[in-house]
Amino acid sequence: MVSYKELGLVNTREMFKRAINGGYAIPAFNFNNMEQLQAIIKASSELKSPVILQVSNGARNYANPTLLRYLAQGAVAYAKECGCENPEVVLHLDHGNSFELCKSCIDLGFSSVMIDGSALPYEENIALTKKVVEYAHQFDVTVEGELGVLAGVEDEVASEESHYTKPEEVIDFTQKTGVDSLAISIGTSHGAYKFKPEQCTRDPKTGKLVPPPLAFDVLDAIMEQLPGFPIVLHGSSSVPQEYVDMINEYGGKLPDAVGIPEEQLRKASKSAVCKINIDSDSRLAFTAAVRKTLAEKPGEFDPRKYCGPARDLMEELYKHKIVDVLGSDNKLAK
Numbered sequence: 001m002v003s004y005k006e007l008g009l010v011n012t013r014e015m016f017k018r019a020i021n022g023g024y025a026i027p028a029f030n031f032n033n034m035e036q037l038q039a040i041i042k043a044s045s046e047l048k049s050p051v052i053l054q055v056s057n058g059a060r061n062y063a064n065p066t067l068l069r070y071l072a073q074g075a076v077a078y079a080k081e082c083g084c085e086n087p088e089v090v091l092h093l094d095h096g097n098s099f100e101l102c103k104s105c106i107d108l109g110f111s112s113v114m115i116d117g118s119a120l121p122y123e124e125n126i127a128l129t130k131k132v133v134e135y136a137h138q139f140d141v142t143v144e145g146e147l148g149v150l151a152g153v154e155d156e157v158a159s160e161e162s163h164y165t166k167p168e169e170v171i172d173f174t175q176k177t178g179v180d181s182l183a184i185s186i187g188t189s190h191g192a193y194k195f196k197p198e199q200c201t202r203d204p205k206t207g208k209l210v211p212p213p214l215a216f217d218v219l220d221a222i223m224e225q226l227p228g229f230p231i232v233l234h235g236s237s238s239v240p241q242e243y244v245d246m247i248n249e250y251g252g253k254l255p256d257a258v259g260i261p262e263e264q265l266r267k268a269s270k271s272a273v274c275k276i277n278i279d280s281d282s283r284l285a286f287t288a289a290v291r292k293t294l295a296e297k298p299g300e301f302d303p304r305k306y307c308g309p310a311r312d313l314m315e316e317l318y319k320h321k322i323v324d325v326l327g328s329d330n331k332l333a334k
């Protein structure tokens with residue numbers, strides 16, 4: 001058993017409290033390789049933002065669970081080297097689908113876990129979530145639960161359609177389970193194809209898809225039921241068209257990829273939404289930079305020469321998200 005505290009990590013409790021009161025949200029960036037981690041830590045440390053390093057089960061297996069723990073430990077040390085005296089770094093399991101997986105992460109030094117029972121019948125979701133909370137809280141690890149279903153595909157999580165969270169269930173669910181935060185469904189979606197073209201309108205000037213707006217009325221109704229309770233948004237990449245265009249220009253094929261407009265995420269950040277998950281945007285930035293570099297320099301075969309530009313582009317993306325979308329810059333406790 002390794003405690004996250006020994007690794008210099010923190011749980012989400014205090015940072016969420018401050019985020020709700022301060023009208024901003026904490027970035028939860030997924031990572032599975034060194035370049036992503038470097039870019040996340042450099043961006044968040046230089047901007048003095050708390051940060052959630054988020055790992056799916058697929059990413060954990062890709063990186064190797066043991067190596068991943070040392071990467072997280074190294075991330076704290078690297079944050080200090082980047083000039084952040086007291087970094088606030090969370091290591092969080094994204095979409096835990098069983099008690100055993102959550103336990104294994106907690107035992108290996110995660111400071112926060114998500115147990116996603118949203119696909120289960122309501123009572124089973126409560127029972128599973130409660131079991132994880134009871135285990136996690138013994139070690140002061142925070143737990144995110146989920147109510148409602150997001151559409152889209154992300155690693156091992158996939159659903160055809162979305163079902164909004166029912167505001168009438170949230171009090172009962174949070175009280176019975178004891179979760180520290182709640183992921184909700186208000187129209188965000190996993191992956192780089194968040195909406196089908198028939199769900200969108202098209203901008204007559206650019207021909208690009210314009211996605212349907214988020215259900216802020218559902219968010220408002222949830223906040224009315226749970227005043228001051230930390231709310232989480234999954235599937236909140238914006239799928240920047242500049243990256244999609246770059247990928248398509250240099251041999252890729254991502255027709256009609258579309259995400260959540262950043263103004264809507266900015267608006268959500270000012271409410272009780274205190275954690276916003278961003279994964280696809282960094283994948284797109286990485287791929288765009290790699291494609292461009294390899295297309296322009298076909299003789300290049302040193303991975304540092306194309307992963308380096310990918311890292312730089314991701315860092316720029318993370319900084320933009322922190323400052324212009326989430327507003328979490330200069331929000332460290334000390």
Ligand SMILES: [Zn+2]
Pocket residue numbers: 095154190234235277
């Ligand atoms: Zn998710």
